Amino acid sequence: MRACALFSSVLTALGFAVFVATALPPARAADAPDPAADAKAFRDYFVKKFPKVKLDDFVNGPYSMNEDMRKQWEEKEQFPPYEFALEAGKEMFATPFKNGKSYADCFANGGIGVRQNYPMFDEKEGKVVTLELALNRCREANGEKPYSYVKDEMASLTAYMAFTSRGKPFDIKIPADPRALEAYQEGKRYFYTRRGQLNFSCATCHVQSPGERIRAETLAPALGILNAMPIYRSEWSGMGTISRRFTTCNSQIRGVPLEPQSDEYRNLEYYLSYVSNGLPISGPGARP
Amino acid sequence: MAPLDFSPLRRLILKGAGLAALTGLGQIGLGLPAAQAASDKYPEDAFKQKSDADAIKALYGRSADASEQIKLDAPEIAENGGVVPIAVITTLPGVTSISFLVSENPNALAASYVIPEGTVPSVANRLKMAKTSNVIAIVEANGKLYSATREVKVTVGGCGG
Amino acid sequence: MASTIRVRAINSGDITEVQALIQHPMDSGYVKDAQGQTIPAHFIQQLTFEYDGKAVFVADWGPAVSKDPYVKFAFKGAKKGDDLKVSWVDNKGASDATTAKIQ
C-alpha cells in the first residue's frame, strides 16, 4: 500500500517535471550575469507584489504581511525568546580563547557592526566566506574546535554579531573577479532550481507564494529573508542559523540536505544576501 | 462606570504607561481571599484534572459566570501552538486570582496567578495549545468567579519531514 | 552559571511593570524524543515575586506554559532602585532565584 502511494508520488513528481520541461520556452542565449540589474528586478518584484509593505519591513518576514501574526510577534518582542542566546553570544564573544586571542582579532572592527558585510568573497580562496564559516575558521586558527553550524553556540555568536549590526544595510560586494560572479550566478541557479520529491525550488515558496500558508507555516518573502538571521523559531523551540534554515528547507521539500557550508549553500547565501543589499540587518529574529 | 475602550488602554500598558488609569478600579472590596488563591500551596490536584470544568472546580470549588468586564486578549490563529501569547485585564474590583485554561489540552488548567492587594489585575503569558480550542480566563474577585472565553485556532504544527 | 531568570521591572509613578523570562524546558510529558521515548514532564510549578518581604505576584504553572516561560504583571507601591526578588521551583525540586533592581 505504501508502495502504491510512493509510486503515484513519483509519477506526480515526474508529471510535474515533464510539464515544466515541455512548457519551457526555447533556451535563450545565456545572457551575461548582471547582479545589479538582478537585485533591482528582485526588489521591484516584491515591492510590486506587496504594495502595502514598506521596503525595510520585508526583513520581518511573514510578520510584514499578516496583521494577526504581527501582533503575536510584537507581543513576543517585548521579551524576545532569543534573549538568552543573545546574552550567551555576547559573553562567548568577549571570552578569550585558550591562546589569549579572541573572536575580535579575526574580524574588521573587532567584529562589532560587521554582519552586514557577510558573506564576502575571498579572492585568495576564490570562494564565498560566510559569517558562520569565518567564525569557525577563527576558532580553528586559534586552536579551538569548530562549532556545529546549525544551532547552539553558532546561533548565539551570530545572534550577538547581528545585534551589533542592527539597522545597518546589507552591503554585499561582488569584486571584479570572474570567480565571484560565478559564485553569485551559481547561488542564483541554486535558488531557482527545483529539487526534492516535491519538486520545489527556494523561489517556489519564497518568491511565488510569500505570505501564503503552506501546511502550518506562513512563508517569508525571499527579499530580506537573511537579514533577520539567526532566528528563534517556535517550531524548532530554539535558535537556528542560516545553515539550519537552508538544510531544513531542503528536507521539507524531501530533498537530502547538503552539508552545512558546502559550496552550494555558501553561494546561495551570497546571492540571497546580495539581492537584499540596502535592507537593514534585523537579526536576531523571532519566527513562528 | 463608563465602558472602557480596551484597545488603546492595552496599548498604553504595553508601553509601560497609563496603568494609573486602572489602579482605582481593582482595589475596592476587602478582597475576601479564597482558600486556594491566598495560599502558597501549589494546586497540584487542579492541574491534574482533564476538563476545564473539573479544573475550575478543583481550583475554586465552584463555577464561574461570564463577565463583560474581563478582556481576554488572544490571537485568532496561533502562529505556533507552542507559543501562544495570551493576556487578560479586568476592571472587576477586588481581584484575588486570575487563571488560564485551555479546554482542549490534555489537562485544561495552564496557569493560575495569585493577585495580592496592590497588584494590578492584569497578566500576560505564553501558553501551549495542543489544537484549536477555547481559552478561558477565570477571574476571582470579591469571592466570586468570573470568566471570559475566546477560541484560538491552532493549525497543525510543523511537517515532520 | 548565569541566572535562568531575566527580569525587567520598570517603575512609572506608583506602578511598577514587571516582565520576566525564564530559561526552562517546560517539558509537558506528552512529547517524544527522536528515539520515540517520552520526555518526562519537567516544568516550573511556582514562580514568586517578592517586594519588601511580601509576595506581590505568585504564578502556579502547569506543563502547558510555553518553553522559556514569560510573564508580565504590574504592582503598586515600589520605587525606582528598590529590590524585587524573583524565585522559582520546578516539579523536580530544582530552583533558582535572583534579585532585580527596579528601574
Added chain:
Amino acid sequence: MSRTIGAIALAAVLLPATLIPARAASDADFKTAYAAADAAEKQAGALRNQWTTTEAALAAARKAAEAGDFDQAVAQAREADALAKASIFQATSEKEAWKALEIK
C-alpha cells in the same frame, strides 16, 4: 521531446516495480535490485540532488532484507531505484529549466 521520451521510459521502468513478483524473491534478487538502486542514488548524489524518500526506501529495503522478507526488500529497492532515477531526471532537466523561474 527527448525529455518526454525519457519520462515514458522511466515510467516503464517504474511499472514492474510495484508488481508482486510471481515467485518469492531471494537474497540474490534483493542484492541485484539494491545494487541498481544504490548506483542510481549515488549518481543523484553526484548531481547534488538526492531525495529523502529515496533514502527512506533504501533503508526500508535493508531492514526488510535483514528480517528475511526479500519480497518486501526487493519492492523497496525498486522503489528507491525509481525515485533515484526521478531525482536524476529532475536534476538533469533543471540544468536549463531553472531559468524560467528567474525574476527578470
